[in-house]
Amino acid sequence: MNAVWHAAWAAVRRRKLQTIVIGVVVCAASATLVMALGLLEAASAPFDRAFATQQGAHLSAAFDPAKVSEADLTRAAGKAEATAGPFRQATVDTSEGEVFLGTLTVVGRADPGGPVDRVSVWEGRWATGPGEIVLNRAPGSDGRMELGFRLSLPGRPVLTVVGFARSVTGSADAWVTPDQVTALRPTALQMxxxxxKADTAVEVDAGRAAVTAGLAADALLGTLSHLTVKDKATSELGVFIPFLMIFGVLGLAVAILIVAxxxxxxxxxxxxxxxxxKAIGFTPNQVMAVYLVMVxxxxxxxxxxGTVVGNIFAKPVVQDAVEGFGVDQLSFAPWVNVAAAVGMPVLVASAALVPALRARRLPAARAISAGATPHTGRALRIQRRLSGTRLPRSVSLGLGLPFARPGRSALTLASVVLGVMTVTLAAGVTMSMTAYNNAVRPNHTDRVELLAGPPPGAPVFAEPGAERPAAKLSDTEDESMLRSLPGTSAVLAMSQLDTEVAGGTQEATILFYRGDTAALGPRVLTGHWPDGPGQVVVPSRFLNQRGLSVGDTITVQARGNRTQVKIVGVVLTNNADQIFADWATLNVLAPGARASSYQVRMAPGTARDTYTAAVRSGDPGLRVLPPRDGTSSTAVIIISAAVVLTLVLGAVAALGVFNTVVLNARERRRDLGMLKSIGMTPRQVTVLLVTSMGALGVVGGLIGVPLGIAVHQLVVPAMAHAGQADAVDILMDVYRAPALALLALTGVVIAVLGALLPARGAARLSIATVLHNE
Amino acid sequence: MQNADAVVEMTNVRKEYSDSIALDGLSLTIRAGEAVAVMGPSGSGKSTLLNMIAGLDRPTSGSVVVHGSDLGALDETGLALFRRRGIGMIFQFFNLLDDLSALDNVALAAQLTGTSAGQARARALELFGELGISNRKNVYPAQLSGGERQRVAVARALMNRPALLLADEPTGALDSRSGEQVMDLLLDLNQIGQTLLLVTHDGRLATRCATRLIEVADGRIAREHSLERA
Structure with missing residues (x-):
């Protein structure tokens, strides 16, 4: 054994480049494996993991402080396994702020920890004093507000954003200190x-009954079950799962290929x-052992x-992906590191075992001459054909090189194919997410949203200190006025009604549009926009959640009126509970209702301030809403994760090419020396070796791009279905000819980048040393 | 002062390695049409001498001028271009590319200069005819005998009509019959005007092919003789 170790250690020291290449490749492959397994693990039940990490609330409940005291709530809560609260809860309308955040549920809470709903503060800090607020936002969301933003609302204290936090339970939209919430006029107590046991709705209901027993019957204002939260999170963030899984599988495949x-x-x-x-007396088993130890x-x-680096490097990527679920500090399950630390050496040994066994069986004389055995007939035929072409000789020799070692070339090609697939898939997912985000969350700077004031003569409810002038003009007069303003390009009047869909379990909102729906309405994917009373269009999530399809008729009820409407099309929006109709249908359900808001598209070159001033002058009752804060955090996270994963897997694929060129140059050093001796320049030697891999890159690109597109066509629908949406054309038809050409080139880029360094090294070979060292 | 008909002019060439001195102020002139044999014991510096003239290695000091080119002034690319047209090399172990047929191995040298594949093959066929191996043109090196391989290597070396043919132990790996054939070939080449530099251990080769014999020891020229061909 001592002799085996000595021989192996001597070989390791003598073959420094090979040792370094194996070490670096296994390091990169291990890091990739950790990332791949980490992704696969993270992709399994991310909500449950995040919920467990945060000790999420099985039930969030809001109580009427006029009907129940904090002491009563605390006493009744004893029947639960763990509780947090009571926290005072206020409702804040932000429509008059600089940034429109909708209606915020703000909770007064002294700290983010506790036995239930351990909120993770991912940026900034928790609110500790008056005038401070922490917003509930998914990490990575690209909002308009940053730390230090001052939220100023009429009649309310100015609140400075000191932190961003995430509650997987969704217990609040924002948090302030318990003292501060008093100034916001709380209207409820949160528990x-x-x-x-809370795995089923029945168990949650039983828990609710237990903790509300003995309280006033009408004290409970509302509840939110973790099952409802999970359904929502799974539909919105479940889009990650197929994405993460496919990248994990790709990473695993690249790692295995390169190590082999x-x-x-x-x-x-x-x-x-x-x-x-063998010639000096090592037994076949000893020789095999030497080689396995050497490798x-x-x-x-x-x-x-690699395992350590993988943890350091992969965690931020995986963290990005799962942060949307509210996971604060991600730690991979032990099996991930164990699998990498044990699995990779086993993989290496397995890869070495097959050729080592072959070497073990070889007679010594044949093993010694094995490197010099003539090549196969196919390689020779191809070289002969190439030598007759008009290509520069360094190029034609390079093109023939991969055929001399078809097995090695096939493995290298496979890693390039996987690299190109990854890039193609990532680019496709990025383009799909960008297109979808742009379609469902338009954030156009040329749009102005206007909120209609109360009708003339109607009572005006306003917070003390807030001015809320009544509308000066009627609905039709407002629309006419807007259309007549200089700089108006298109106008859409909108009204909405909350409705019950008969037979359904959920309520929905009907949005009624009038005016330039083609320019400003949601995009119609299938069917057509309503062109008469009794017609509606809905998003695909609406259909999927209710088992409906285009052409079906549904009954809607609002304000005591009931009517049947026919679904005539599908529109591209992300809200499962929205129905779109035209004004004729509004007149059936709410005769005489006026538009509650208007959306205007300004002509190019129109100054927003000048335009909004003209609007106010035309009707002081029209309130200009601040621009929407609406970038999808899911899109941002997916795109950034795709970019990082692509770079890593592309680099690992390039490392596979690097290794192949190192091996080829080592085996061919005598040939390269001879070529240099008859006048091949260093540049031509570089071209020869780079071309040999460039050819694989071209083939890899041609194979990898269609495969990447095919995987995109599988993954994106899976992502869409996870989000309860349909794989519409805007998601699927993202690859255009210029993009495809660029993607096909990535194979060449991977191959050339991987080959360049060892090729340049080979070009500097000392001819004298190589040719005289026989 | 440069000799007008000198193909090689080495002046005070010194080559040091980390632990030894391979050439120690060696000067040598080879004129056009000469056949010079370099002999000496192992480690005497004869291979280093050949490498210096072929531009495969650079002297620590001194100058090497071959066919008017000062090799010390050339970068790696310049040296490669010099080797392309200025010299032809024959090695003990032939150094043919296993992937290429005999004809393609020879044509390769011309193709590197930009000659088309058709023209290069025509020139290679011409050489195959002159060297008597036309019937082996489509055979791969592994299927050739040692003598045939060396003839192919000679054809490759002559492909671009070099001013100087360098041969490093050209018969060292051949049986005696093949060695004889290669010797005859080199003799014929010199007799039609090809300048030749042989590095060899084989005294028979030297006396048969060379017109001048240089004995090298410890990196210096120990002795120099004019030879009458046998």
Whole structure:
């Protein structure tokens, strides 16, 4: 054994480049494996993990402080396994602020921790004093507000944003200190409960009954079950799961391919050495052991470093992906690191075993001459054909090189294909997410949203200190006025009604549009926009959640009126509970109702301030809403994760090419020396070796792009279905000819980047040393 | 002062390695049409001498001028271009590309200069005819005998009509019959005007092919003789 170790250690020290290449490749592969397994693990039940990490509330309940005291709530809560609260809760309308955040549920809470709903503060800090507010926002969301933003609302204290936090339970939209919430005029008391059993709606209902027993019957204003939150989160953030899983599988495949390529290449390159060991008396088993140990030493070292690096490097990526679920500090399950730390050396040994067994069986003389055996007939035929072409000789020689080692070339090609697939898929997902986000959350700077004031003569409810002038003009006069203003390009009047859909379990909102719906309404994907009373269009999520389809008729009820409407099309929006109709249908359900808001598209070059001033002058009752804060955090996270994963997997694929060129140059050093001796310049040697891989890059691009597109066509629908939407054309038809050409080139880029460094090294070979060292 | 008909002019060439001195102030002139044999024991510096003239290695000091080119002034690319047209090399172990047929191995040298594949093959066929191996043109190196391989290597070396043919132990890996054939070939080449520099251990080769014999020891020229061909 001592002789085996000495021989192996000597080989490791003598073959420094090979040792370094194996170490680096195994390190990169281990890091990729950690990331891949981490992604796969993160992709499994992310909500449950986040919920467990935060000790999410099984039930959030709001109580009427006029009907129940804090002491009563605390006493009744004893029947729950764990509780948080009571917290005083206020409702804040932000429509008059600089940034429109809708209606915020603000809770007074002294700290983010506790036994239930451990809110994770991912930026800034928790509110500790008056005038401070922390917003509930998913990490990575690209909002208009940053830390230090001052939220100024009429009749309310000015609140400075000191932190962003995430509650997986969704217990509030924002938090302030308990003292501060008093100034916001709280209207409810919030209790957060965890129950011993809460896996089903029945168990949650039982828990609710227990904690509300003995309280006034009408004290409970509303509840939110964790099952409802989970349904929503799964539909919105579940889009990550297929995305993460496919990247995890790709990472795993690239890691395995490259390790197999590197290790088998190293064994083949060492056949002569093995033969010599046999010649001096090593038994076949000892020779095999020498070789396995020689390969395992850098592999184990690379694996150890790679596992650590993988944790450091992969966690932020995976963290980004799962942060949307509210996970604060991600830690991979132990099996991820164990699998990488143990699995990779086993993989390396397995990859080395097959060629080592072959070497073990070889007679010493054949092993010694193994590297010099003539190549196969196919390679020779291809070289002969190439030598007759008009291509520069360095290029034609390079093109023929991959055929001399078809197995190695196939493994290298496979890693390039996977690299190109990854880039194609990531680019496609990015384009899909961008297109979808732009379609459903338009954030156009040329749009102005206007809120209609109360009708003339109607009572005006306003907060003390807030001025809320009544409308000066009627609905039709407002629309006419807006259309007549200089700079108006299109106008859409809108009104909405909350409705019950008969037979359904959920309420919905009907949005009635009048005016330039083609320019400003949601995009119609299938069917047509309503062109008469009794027609509606809905988003695909509406259909999917209710099992409906275009052409079906549904009954809607609002303000005591009931009517049947026919679904005539599908529109692209992200809200499952919206129905769109035209004004004729509004007149059936709410005769005489006026528009509650208007949306205007300004002509190019129109100054927003000048335009809004003209609007106010035309009707002081029209309130200009601040621009919407509406970028999808999901899109941002998916796109950034796709970019990082693409870079990592592309780099690992390039490393596979690097290794192949190192091995080829080592095996061919005598040929390269001879070529230089008859006048091949260093640049031509570089071109020869780079071309050999560039050819694989071209083929890899041609194979990888269609495969990447095929995977995109599988993954994106899976992502859409996870979000309870349909894979509409805007998501699917994202690849255009210029993009495809660029994507096909990525194979060449990966190959050239991987080949350049070792090719330049080979070009600097000393001819004298190589040719005289026989 | 440069000799007008000198193909090689080495002046005070010194080559040091980390632990030894390979050439120690060696000066040598080879004129056009000469056949010079360099002999000496292992480690005497004869291969280093050949490498210096072929532009495969650079002297630590001194100058090497071959066919008017000062090799010390050339960068790696310049040296490659010099080797392309200025010299032809024959090695002990032939150094043919296993992937290419005999004909393509020879044509390759011309193709590197930009000659078209058709023209390069025509020139290679011409050389195959002159060297008597036309019937082996489509055979791969592994299927050739040692003598045939060396003839192919000679054809490759002559492909671009070099001013100087360098041969490093050209018969060292051949049986005696093949060695004889290669010797005859080199003799014929010199007799039609090809300048030749042989590095060899084989005294028979030297006396048969060379017109001048240089004995090298410890990196210096120990002795120099004019030879009458046998």
């Amino acid at each position: 957060l409960y965890r129950f011993g 390529n590197v290790v088998s290449g190293a064994v083949v390159a060492g056949l002569r050495h093995i033969g010599m060991l 395992s030493i850098p592999a184990v070292a690379g694996c150890a470093v």
